[in-house]
Amino acid sequence: MTTPRDTPASRRTRANGDGTVYQRKDRRWEAAGYVLAPGNTRKRVRVYGSTRTEALAKLTEKIAASNRGVPAVTVQGSxxxxxxxxxxxxxxxxxxxxxxxxxxxxxxxxxxxxxxxxxxxxxxxxxxxxxxxxxxxxxxxxxxxxxxxxxxxxxxxxxxxxxxxxxxxxxxxxxxxxxxxxxxxxxxxxxxxxxxxxxxxxxxxVRTGTPRPRRFNPFTADEARQFLAAAQGHRLAALFELALRTGLRKGELLGLRWEDLDLDGGTASIRRTLQRTTSRGLATLPTKTISSERRIALPAPCVTSLRAHHARQAKEKEQASPNWQASGHVFTRPGGHPIEPATLTRHFHALLREARLRPVRFHDLRHSTATLLLEQGVELVVIKELLGHAHIGVTATVYAHVRLRLQRQAIDLLGHALGTLDQPSPEPADGDDPPLCAAPVR
Structure with a gap:
């Protein structure tokens, strides 16, 4: 009579749910058992090993993962x-x-x-x-x-x-x-x-590290004034002025329609963007994010230039009739068709060459808007709403380029507060008041 002790290890009866382990004809060991599968079902899996211990360890690992609620992998493709x-x-x-x-x-x-x-x-x-x-x-x-x-x-x-x-x-x-x-x-x-x-x-x-942010080249105040002066008389002068004074994206500018503008009230509603796509060609798409759909105030110079642009477009429509393409866009080609983003980029670079300004990207006009507003002491939250950012951290880290002049002002402010080493700090007017300190910077 045989006892469980005399039974070979490969033939011993395992507990219910532990699966089975046996040796194949090719001398490898195979272990099989039921584990959790997607859809809250159970499936039978098979694992292999060169020894019984190795095969059993692989099966035990899969059963343990199944008991934790992790379903077994079902994908077999590449x-x-x-x-x-x-x-x-x-x-x-x-x-x-x-x-x-x-x-x-x-x-x-x-x-x-x-x-x-x-x-x-x-x-x-x-x-x-x-x-x-x-x-x-x-x-x-x-x-x-x-x-x-x-x-x-x-x-x-x-x-x-x-x-x-x-x-x-x-x-x-x-x-x-x-x-x-x-x-x-x-x-x-x-x-x-x-x-x-x-x-x-x-x-x-896998950690790839945080890449350094791309360096931008926004216009200085002098360069911005020079750019606006060079744009006067250009057919798209209103577009270039609107881009620099409001920081709108290229697609948002090209996607503007006259119905989005309230020139009497001095506001513009940003509702769409115009982009070149692979399937539909030049198409009107929703704004980049939900926060990008916004209503902004138009500066008085932009309202004036937009009125002049509207009058010019009316003359072009009269000259092109009946071949005028009524797209409803604010900025169009002479025939009324929407402007290609690549075409706008070419006009922009040509204007920079004529004005003898350093070459920058069109998107750097947006960076220039944020930087110049920051230098004038405008709150970050106001800049965020104007640019249509979802989070103020984007405005603070990407578009807030603090120039050397602002750094010098901050250092001078600290110097006035601390005084010089060879000059004692001024006594307060009232002995009960604390010494003067720099105002907190937001």
């Missing part, structure tokens, strides 16, 4: 397949079209070539970290063969160079671009966790 599914079925319904276009470019250019062959269920933080380190150190021209695909006989300025001619340009991705690529991967894997396809987001365990 990361490339999931990213494609995520872009076409999820992100397209939750992102702005321009943002979805950028996400698609990141997925096609970086994520799929670098990590696409990995199984989604087997992707680890080490895989993500190794891939990001490679992006930091590898020349992107050589890695992606950008220059090699160009036509050597093409009569353009973008002729083959770098790896195509055997001389690496050592082009590296900026820290800001790396952080953006990492954020796209985190967003995709976060949705996989939300749908209980994977137990955790391994990309969140």
């Amino acid at each position: 990361l490339a397949a999931f990213l494609t599914y995520w872009l076409e079925n999820v992100a397209v319904h939750h992102l702005r079209e321009t943002t979805h276009t950028r996400y698609t470019a990141v997925v096609e250019q970086y994520l799929i070539p670098g990590l696409g062959r990995k199984k989604l269920s087997k992707l680890t933080a080490k895989d993500v970290r190794t891939w990001l380190n490679a992006l930091r150190t590898v020349c992107q021209c050589c890695a992606r063969g950008i220059d090699a695909r160009r036509d050597p006989n093409a009569q353009t300025s973008r002729r083959p160079r770098c790896c195509a001619i055997g001389q690496c340009c050592r082009k590296r991705l900026s820290p800001v671009t790396l952080a953006y690529i990492h954020s796209v991967l985190k967003s995709a894997l976060e949705h996989a966790v939300r749908e209980e396809e994977i137990p955790r987001n391994v990309a969140r365990n």
Whole structure:
């Protein structure tokens, strides 16, 4: 008669729910058991190991995770397949079209070539970290063969160079671009966790560091006056003046309609933005955020220039009739069609060259507005409402460029409060009053 002690280890009866462990014909050990699956169901999983202890440890880990309420992984496809599914079925319904276009470019250019062959269920933080380190150190021209695909006989300025001619340009991705690529991967894997396809987001365990903010080049007060003087007489003078005096974004300026303006009351309602999209071409979209939809006060010079612009547009309409395109936009081409954002950028740079001003981006007019308002002592909360930021921290950290003059004023204020080392501090007029101190700065 055999006893449980005499029974081989592989044949001993395990407790209910512990699963089974046995040795296969190929000498490997297999353990199988039931664990929690998505949808509050249960499924049978199988794990393998070179020894009985290894297989049993893997099964025990899965059962323990199931007991904690973590469902087992059901995805068997590659990361490339999931990213494609995520872009076409999820992100397209939750992102702005321009943002979805950028996400698609990141997925096609970086994520799929670098990590696409990995199984989604087997992707680890080490895989993500190794891939990001490679992006930091590898020349992107050589890695992606950008220059090699160009036509050597093409009569353009973008002729083959770098790896195509055997001389690496050592082009590296900026820290800001790396952080953006990492954020796209985190967003995709976060949705996989939300749908209980994977137990955790391994990309969140990888730290890329905080990139330094991009340096801006806002106009000084003298440069701003010079820019406004140069814009006088330009067909889009009202647009350039409105951009510098109110800090509106390029798309918000081009998306303005006459129905959004109250010139008698001196206000403008920002309700939409005009952008070039991949699917619809030049399209009118909602504002960037909910906070961007706002009502602002128009400066008196802007009201005057807008009235003059309206009169000029009426003459253009009369000259172009009946071919006038009634779009209702404030700023249009001579035929009434909306203005392309790229066309506005070309007009802006041409104006800078004519005025002999240093080259800046059109968006730097927005930075100039915030900086000049701050230098005049305007409260940050007022600047936030004017620019349409969701959080005042964005206004304080990104758009509040404190210039050297403000720093000098702050240092001088502290110097007057502390006095000099060889000069005693002045006695208070009343002995019961405390010594003078600098006023608190908000």
